[in-house]
Amino acid sequence: MTQEEQSSFMETGISPTVLTIKHQNYTVSLHSSKYPDPLPILIECLKASSLDTALTGSSNVYISSLTKAYSTAKYNSVRNTVEFEMENGTRTAISQKSFVKIQNLSFATNLIDPDLVSNPDMIRTFNQMGHSSILTRISGFKKNKLPTMWSCLFTIVFKCLAERQTGLDSASKQFLTLLHGLFTDEPVDFGKVLWTQFCESPTSSTKDMEISMARFWSLVVAHANSHYNIRPKDLTDENTAKFPELQIGKLVVKVDTFEFVGKLVVKVMLNKIDKDNAILKSYLVANPFPHPVREIPNELNQLIEKQKVAPRISFKRKGAPTADVTPRFPVIK
Numbered sequence: 001m002t003q004e005e006q007s008s009f010m011e012t013g014i015s016p017t018v019l020t021i022k023h024q025n026y027t028v029s030l031h032s033s034k035y036p037d038p039l040p041i042l043i044e045c046l047k048a049s050s051l052d053t054a055l056t057g058s059s060n061v062y063i064s065s066l067t068k069a070y071s072t073a074k075y076n077s078v079r080n081t082v083e084f085e086m087e088n089g090t091r092t093a094i095s096q097k098s099f100v101k102i103q104n105l106s107f108a109t110n111l112i113d114p115d116l117v118s119n120p121d122m123i124r125t126f127n128q129m130g131h132s133s134i135l136t137r138i139s140g141f142k143k144n145k146l147p148t149m150w151s152c153l154f155t156i157v158f159k160c161l162a163e164r165q166t167g168l169d170s171a172s173k174q175f176l177t178l179l180h181g182l183f184t185d186e187p188v189d190f191g192k193v194l195w196t197q198f199c200e201s202p203t204s205s206t207k208d209m210e211i212s213m214a215r216f217w218s219l220v221v222a223h224a225n226s227h228y229n230i231r232p233k234d235l236t237d238e239n240t241a242k243f244p245e246l247q248i249g250k251l252v253v254k255v256d257t258f259e260f261v262g263k264l265v266v267k268v269m270l271n272k273i274d275k276d277n278a279i280l281k282s283y284l285v286a287n288p289f290p291h292p293v294r295e296i297p298n299e300l301n302q303l304i305e306k307q308k309v310a311p312r313i314s315f316k317r318k319g320a321p322t323a324d325v326t327p328r329f330p331v332i333k
Contacts, residue, residue: 059222100191
């Protein structure tokens with residue numbers, strides 16, 4: 001440990017009351033055999049996607065450690081880090097790059113900024129998914145207007161990865177780029193989307209009672225423990241944080257009345273699955289290529305093309321920005 005890191009230790013006062021885990025940031029099973037038709041092929045696609053770890057990953061940590069880190073967390077808008085205190089009194093911070101790394105996501109420079117994905121491109125994606133009726137504005141997106149395959153995809157991604165859970169149609173445009181990236185295989189910066197969600201967690205309205213984005217926080221706390229060579233001992237069912245799992249039975253699977261074949265999985269998603277996968281082979285026998293493409297009338301295409309992207313000028317979070325640009329706490333790598 002460096003002298004700077006040693007000097008960051010502070011006296012620990014009375015530990016805060018142990019907080020409960022908020023019912024969001026669920027973990028989800030990616031065992032396709034557990035899912036009813038037509039979802040197994042979708043689950044295989046998610047398992048083969050770059051969001052695999054983000055959807056399933058968690059670490060065994062003390063609930064008290066999780067409480068201490070979360071209850072002391074603060075987003076530093078100048079450094080674009082989340083600062084927090086560990087249970088032993090160490091004040092530290094995690095950067096976007098480190099957060100993305102523990103999610104096994106790319107931090108490459110050629111990724112598409114999700115805030116710059118155009119509205120017309122997003123609208124075209126949802127129309128090809130079979131959104132009913134044809135979308136001409138992104139604000140018109142409704143989860144229940146999608147075929148079962150894509151409606152369930154949205155539910156899984158939203159329940160497991162979104163910080164705000166006020167309603168299934170309340171996802172931000174930036175968050176919806178996760179669906180766009182999965183569907184088109186465009187190199188959208190998923191890491192930035194998840195980092196945004198994580199940075200929202202310290203501003204949760206229930207912060208004094210519940211830990212928001214607790215599963216992601218467990219990964220961060222475990223990463224910090226490793227960085228500082230802290231090895232938790234005597235983890236038990238009583239003192240270990242437990243995270244809610246998305247209940248498969250609550251996914252709404254129904255017989256689609258959609259005429260459009262947007263309910264079929266697109267080729268770029270299927271291409272990520274191992275070609276010898278039995279579920280993939282069965283799916284392709286039942287749904288051979290080429291899959292029809294939805295035709296959009298010219299007059300509606302003109303309306304779609306008029307939609308303009310409104311890129312963010314800077315990355316901002318709630319609360320007053322941190323004025324001190326001098327690093328006060330070591331950032332874990």
